[in-house]
Amino acid sequence: MSRSLSLGYSPCPNDTFIFYALVHGRVSLPGIAVEERLEDVETLNQLARAGLLHLTKISYHALGHLREGYALLRAGGALGRGCGPLVVARSALDMGHLQGKTIAIPGRLTTANLLLQLHGSGYDNLVIMPFDRIMAAVAEGRVDAGVIIHESRFTYADHGLTAIEDLGAWWERETGLPIPLGGILARRDLGSDLIRQVDSSVRRSLEYAYAHPQEPRDYIRRHAQELADKVIDSHIGLYVNDFSLDLGKEGEEAVRELLSRAEHRGLIPPCSLPLFA
Structure with missing residues (x-):
């Protein structure tokens, strides 16, 4: 059996x-x-x-x-390598400008959010939504920025969005891993x-x-x-x-x-x- x-x-x-x-x-x-x-x-x-x-x-x-x-x-x-989450917005911004701003994330326990929190402080005004809805939320101005994962990495430019930080590349620079x-x-x-x-x-x-x-x-x-x-x-x-x-x-x-x-x-x-x- x-x-x-x-x-x-x-x-x-x-x-x-x-x-x-x-x-x-x-x-x-x-x-x-x-x-x-x-x-x-x-x-x-x-x-x-x-x-x-x-x-x-x-x-x-x-x-x-x-x-x-x-x-x-x-x-x-x-x-x-070269496969980490991206922080995207409607225009080019410095990450420091996102402190206190609304940031869409694909889940509180995602590695994407963990990397965001390890990157710096002040990223606590979070909006949790399914990963495939984040790009539209950013493009429509419902949030100031979003952390995108999976195949969104290949299509965010089609939504008129700009990548302002590659959290995977940041991790690689920090650790070499x-x-x-x-x-x-x-x-x-x-x-x-x-x-x-x-x-x-x-x-x-x-x-x-x-x-x-x-x-x-x-x-x-x-x-x-x-x-x-x-x-x-x-x-x-x-x-x-x-x-x-x-x-x-x-x-x-x-x-x-x-x-x-x-x-x-x-x-x-x-x-x-x-x-x-």
Whole structure:
């Protein structure tokens, strides 16, 4: 008799590309049936805080609040260079001018918000909304600026917006490390043996997608916000990389540095448990 595990991830092309083979039976996880749940990143963050998902994509900001109940996987995440959140506005501004101004963010527990808070102080007049509505809110003047993520990075200029800060580039200048955006978590109560099996299956799911890049295309397009193949390919190319196969030493260092800085600023609680199962 198989056991069912819930797996939450976003509808963005990088996640649907990575998890296609796992949720469509192209990669086996013996004795386990994986049930997908596609939600925006902040909804996933909140579901994980309630412990409602066995496995989930998560913002690294949210991980800082979830380490007691969840362990990090080494495969499936989003880290890299040149792929961080952008702060956009209707015209060129200095970041200092945004202190006290309304800033749209894609969720309080997103890494995008954590990077904004680590960048400086005074960014506390926040308006939380789904990531795909932020550009319109900025363009229509309902907020002064917005922090955009995912495929919005490729299309903000089409909305007449200007990028005033690349938070990923700022992080890279500050630390010399890749930017940790999102990782995959497993509930600690699954046990270390099963968590390691899941980790291996996620890695093999991505390897399958690399080997059969056209097979997941319909699944990806069905869920993507931007349907143009060029945008989808750019998105996957930017957010899926060697760190998605395995964090490696550099990726792990980047995650630990982000959490350490957040702890130092009092933005996340301390935790003595190991990061991995």
